[in-house]
Amino acid sequence: MNEIEKKSVCTCGEIDDNKKKLLEVIVSVNGDKSQLMKVLNAAQEIYGYIPTSAQKTISEELDIPMAEIYGVITFYTRFSLEPKGKYNIGVCLGTACYVKGSQMVLDKVKEILGIDVGGITPDGKFSLVSTRCVGACGLAPVMTVNDEVYGNMDPSKVKDILDKYV
Numbered sequence: 001m002n003e004i005e006k007k008s009v010c011t012c013g014e015i016d017d018n019k020k021k022l023l024e025v026i027v028s029v030n031g032d033k034s035q036l037m038k039v040l041n042a043a044q045e046i047y048g049y050i051p052t053s054a055q056k057t058i059s060e061e062l063d064i065p066m067a068e069i070y071g072v073i074t075f076y077t078r079f080s081l082e083p084k085g086k087y088n089i090g091v092c093l094g095t096a097c098y099v100k101g102s103q104m105v106l107d108k109v110k111e112i113l114g115i116d117v118g119g120i121t122p123d124g125k126f127s128l129v130s131t132r133c134v135g136a137c138g139l140a141p142v143m144t145v146n147d148e149v150y151g152n153m154d155p156s157k158v159k160d161i162l163d164k165y166v
């Protein structure tokens with residue numbers, strides 16, 4: 001049994017399934033800190049976001065400071081610090097989108113879903129984030145639903161798009 005496996009074995013019987021899965025991923029990379037992105041991707045997949053408890057586990061097992069892990073998570077938009085709904089709505093507030101009225105699109109999404117930025121609907125179906133440029137400025141203003149990109153948005157289009165996911 002290697003060091004990581006020794007550290008990761010829970011003797012208390014209270015380890016939760018998600019943590020167990022995360023530890024399995026860490027063991028699979030032999031605790032190699034250069035595999036941080038792989039581990040973070042796995043954590044995002046397992047939890048649907050990367051909670052503080054998971055950051056702590058990764059920090060301890062890979063021996064990487066929490067601040068560094070936090071920095072990586074907040075740099076990449078594919079990682080989230082908040083729980084995400086089944087459908088994560090992103091409205092781009094990058095410059096090109098903002099000057100073309102993306103704030104009004106964002107306000108419309110908030111109004112329809114009844115949640116604020118960073119929020120999640122009570123049924124867990126939708127969450128809402130504002131994003132930085134998603135690299136589709138030619139289509140500004142842009143809204144995303146998970147990996148789907150909707151360009152040339154205006155508030156009147158929001159309801160029809162959301163209805164597709166209900």
Ligand code: FES
Pocket residue numbers: 092093094095096097098132133134135136137138140142
């Ligand atoms: S600023 Fe919105 S896609 Fe670039």
